[in-house]
Amino acid sequence: MSQLQVSTTVNGDPVEFLCEPDESLMDVLRDRLGLTGTKEGCGSGDCGACSVTVDGRLVCSCLVLGAEAQGREIGTIEGMAKGEQLHTLQKKFLEHAALQCGICTPGILVAAEALLKENPDPTETEVRYWLAGNLCRCTGYDKIIRAVMDAATEMRGA
Amino acid sequence: MPLDTQHENQIRDFKVVGTRPVRPDGLDKVTGRARYGADMSLPGMIFGEIVRSTHAHAKIISIDTSAAEALPGVHAVITRADFPAQQAGMIDTLDHCMADAEVLYDGHAVAAVAASSKSLARRAAALVKVKYEALPHVTDVDAAAATGAPLVKMGIESNIVDTHEFGHGDVEKGFAEADVIVERTFTTEATHQGYIEPHACVANMGGDGVADIWCCTQGHFMVRNTCAAIMGMSASQLRVTASEIGGGFGGKTCVYIEPTALALSKKAGRPVKIVMSRQDVFLASGPTASSSIDVKIGARKDGTLVAGLATLRYQGGAWGGSLVNMGAMAAFACYDIPNVKAVGHDILANRPKLAAYRAPSAPMAAFAIESAMTEMCEKLEVDPLDFRLKNCARAGTKSSYGPTYGEIGLEATLQAAKDHPHWSAPLPEGQGRGVACGFWFNFGGQTSSSLNINEDGTVGLSVGTPDIGGSRAAMCQMAAEALGIPYEKVRAIVADTASLGYNDVTDGSRTTFASGLAVINSANQAVERLCERAAQTWDIPVEAVEWKDGAAHPAGANAGNFAPLTLAEIAADSGSTGGPISGHSEINADGAGVSFGTHICDAEVDQETGRTTITRYTVIQDAGKAIHPDYVEGQFQGGAVQGIGWALNEEYIYGEDGRLQNAGFLDYRIPVASDLPMIDTQILEIPNPGHPYGVRGVGETPIVPPLATVAHAIKGSCGQRMTSIPMSPPKVLAALKGRTA
Structure with a gap:
């Protein structure tokens, strides 16, 4: 199977890669670009652990082909902190102990950032429904919801 | 519980213990x-893929690997013949990782390939041709235990492979003294731990037979010892490094892919990475036992329990070891009953080998016993917390499984539940409120x-x-x-x-x-x-x-x-x-204090769909001493929500053909954020005398009470007493309409 050449932008960096026509963006990020912060939990779009943004839109990268990244801007967990400066959401997840094993955390942070861009002042119910596509098996979601709400409050005040 | 070392002065002024700092990782x-299991790569690494059975039970007639081996880019193809002959102790473990003469469940591994890319490995796996002769199968626990049931594997005479009994007193005499008796049968379906990270490993064996494994596991020393024994290596020839682990809950306490990766690496002379797909995780790792439990309890008119009897039937897959013994031990552990007996039968079925899941075996037993206790309260017209406070185990109680309890916190959690604002809060129209308690042993x-x-x-x-x-x-x-x-x-x-x-x-x-x-x-x-x-x-x-x-x-x-x-x-x-100055410690820790919790739940059943919504939930548990309270609360919340998922939705669904029908997160639905309310927690601290800071384990007990707690709340909301888990919408709807699901 001949490979496709793709030019894209990942976390602001221009990136070129070769991929197979049926290879997912998740596999490209993890296996070809070394960006293993994007996690594979199911490969079928049911768990949200591979959440990234494509041109600002939240997607499961396991459901997007690598070839579809051509000319787009991809955002992953690795691009969330600016140098040593953690994003408010990252700080709040640490402060609230909103992670246990941490495998779902990158996907949830990426999804939560997308939420707060669209809705800076979400209700608890809105946060719960927005994150309903991101499975967490450890926390029961309580501390995650608190961390997102607290981050939203702080970001609105900033 | 023996307490070799009694630690004194546990109530002390801690400076760091009990605070909530940010975790170092x-x-x-x-x-x-x-870096988690699948995040490791090594120079020259190739990719492994496992070929799995499409039968619930079949004899393997032949395996033709020639087409797979001929595909360019394929470096190794292995079957059971590539593993050394096994010592008795490791046969079952290896059998589950790679079938020998017969496949015993849908998804059982029969061969494996390693190739230079993931896609080539998948193509090569599809080229492995396996000829089967289908054999009769059975997947249901009661069907497997019935006379004349299909035998789960060749060479056995019965699917009932072990029986365990615990208790004291004379239950016949006890029931004769009882004024009120409750007798009922309960069933629970198998669930999966549902960790979000699939099993993953990289094995790297050199030509000198020395090897390294990187893997996500709850016990890398266990991985080393097991893999070394299976491969005929010494412990010093194999070094295992535990990656970060993306959830386990007991499901990563055994090996699945590590021996296979090692055997592929040995044959290929390259590092080999294997990552399970989510489908494989459901098919071939983890599940709990499914169970069928008969309970009979007797009490006097004044509310004193005088007798308890339970017969527990658990299937834990095709190899036995359903851990029904733990269920039988835990069944009546919350109660002080003079005449008590629990009998557990370990039953085989054509399903994957059970792995531990958070307080393994206790949630099902607690569902049955706590539901019976709640029914007893209804018959006696007493408050369920008052009844439990009257009959609960305390310091000095001879437990139903043998030991006499020392300082324990059950009564304190029950009293705290009674005093909790949740218990006295007005209940909105249409909702029901449930309460139940739970126990776990804890280990050192x-x-x-x-x-x-x-x-x-x-x-x-x-x-x-x-x-x-x-x-x-x-x-x-x-x-x-x-x-x-x-x-x-x-x-x-x-x-x-x-x-x-x-x-x-x-x-x-x-x-x-x-x-x-x-x-x-x-x-x-x-x-x-x-x-x-x-x-x-x-x-x-x-x-x-x-x-x-x-x-x-x-x-x-x-x-x-x-x-x-x-x-x-x-x-x-x-x-x-x-x-240099350092300190070391090598111990076999004794004195892990037993753990108890009490949960309160409000729920509302939709009369049109049978769907249950949890509207309020409170966990009260004795932690001995909470070192980092955030993570203790997190254990309470996470365990309770896993229990809620088990209670309401999660189940392994097998077809008539013995194949698993819902091997994915779409059809095996674990709780999502929008399903749940906040989970309130109350940490009690009754110090464990076996630890210098008073610590008791906290991780497992929280999954024990929810099944019965939610069932009690459902009864309150819609009047139906559910005796079969999960209490999924079709089952609740059927109960509301007076028919079976």
Whole structure:
């Protein structure tokens, strides 16, 4: 199977890669670009652990082909902190102990950032429904919801 | 429970223990830097793929690997014939990882390939041709136990392979004394731990037979010993490093893909990575037992329990070991009953081999017993908390499984539930309120740790128990507490199998208790050595030195007049006072205190769909001492929500053909954020005399009460007493309409 050449932008960096026509963006990020912060939990779009943004839109990268990244801007967990400066959401997840094993955390942070861009002042119910596509098996979601709400409050005040 | 070491003065003024610092591995986990099982790559690495059975039970006639081997880019194809002949102790373990003469469940591994890319490996796996002769199968626990049931494998005469009995007194006499008797049968379906990270490993064996494995596991020493035994290697030839682990809940306490990756690496002469797909995770790893339980309890009119009898039938897959013994032991553990008996039958079925899942076997038993207790309360017209307070186990109670309890916190959790605002809050129209309690044993086990005092006054701590939910933070807190230095000065790592003595698996709620004990011992040994250096510096006897607030002090006026020497000052001079300073501990920890919790739940059943919504939930549990309260609350919340999922939705669904019909997160639905309310928690601290800081394990008990708690709330909301788990919408709707689902 001949490979496709793709030019894209990942976390602001221009990136070129070769991929197979049926290879997912998740596999490209993890296996070809070394960006293993994007996690594979199911490969079928049911768990949200591979959440990234494509041109600002939240997607499961396991459901997007690598070839579809051509000319787009991809955002992953690795691009969330600016140098040593953690994003408010990252700080709040640490402060609230909103992670246990941490495998779902990158996907949830990426999804939560997308939420707060669209809705800076979400209700608890809105946060719960927005994150309903991101499975967490450890926390029961309580501390995650608190961390997102607290981050939203702080970001609105900033 | 034997308590070899009684620790005194546990109520003390802690400085670090009980605070809520940021975990040391936190930054890596919020930035994507943390490396989990599938995140490792090695130079020259190739990819493994496993070929799995499409039959529930069949004889393997032949396996033709020639087409797969001929595909360019394929480096190795293996079957069971590529593994050495096994010693008796490892046959079942290897059988489950790679079938021998017959396949025993849908998804059973029969061959494996390794190729230069993932896609080539998948193509090669599809080229492996297996010829089967289908054999009769059985997947349901009661059907498997019935006379004339299809036999789960060749060479056995019955699917009932073991029976366990616990109890005391005379149950017949007890029931004769009872005024009221409740008798009922309950069933529960199998569930999966549902960790979000699929099993993953990289194995790398050189031509000299020396190998390394990187994998996500709850016990890398277990992986080393098991793989070494299967491959005929010595322990020193195999080093296992535990990656960060993306959830386990008991499901990563055994090997699935590691021996296969090792055998592929041996044959290919390359590092081999295997990552399970989510479908494979459901098919071939983890599930709990499914169960069928008969309960009979008897009480006097005044509400005193006089007899309890339970017969538990658990299937845990095709190899036995359903852990029904734990279910039988845990069944009546919350109660003080003079005449009690629990009998557990271990039954085979054509399903994957059971793995532990958070308080393994206890949730099903608690569902049955607690539901019966609630029904008894209805018959006696007494409050369910008052009834439990009257009959609960206390210090001095002879437990239903043998030992006599020491200081335990069940009564305290029941009283706290009664006093909790949730219990007295008005219940909105249409909702029901449930309550139930739960028990777990907790374990100690083999543990070692090592603590190094660095010359700059910081501390490096090595533990051998993988950190699943923030345990490194608790380890650093306990070391800092014992040394008298700030939390930030200590950094903990999970060391590989070559760097520490043997450590049991992170399971049994043992890590904060047992690894914590080893860490405190290591810190105390380092303190002894720090005091020796101070004594040497001051030229006084070491007995005249005492350690407080992170510094050596002369003990009293007679010891001399010296300014205290801090840990950092002694460390800075260590090179000239005798060399590096460290502390170690190797123990087989005893004295893990048993754990109890009580849960309260409000729920509303939609009369049109049968769907249950949880509207309020409260967990009250005795933690002994909460080292890091955030992570104790997190265990309470996470365990309760797993229990809610088990109660309402999660189940393995097998077809008539014996094949699993819902091997994915779309059809095996675990709770999502929009399904749930906040989960309130109340931590009680009744110190465990077996630990210097009073710690009890907390991880497992929270999954025990929810099944019965939710069932009780459903009864309150819609009037239906559900006796079959999960209480999914079709079942509840059928109950509402007076028919079976």
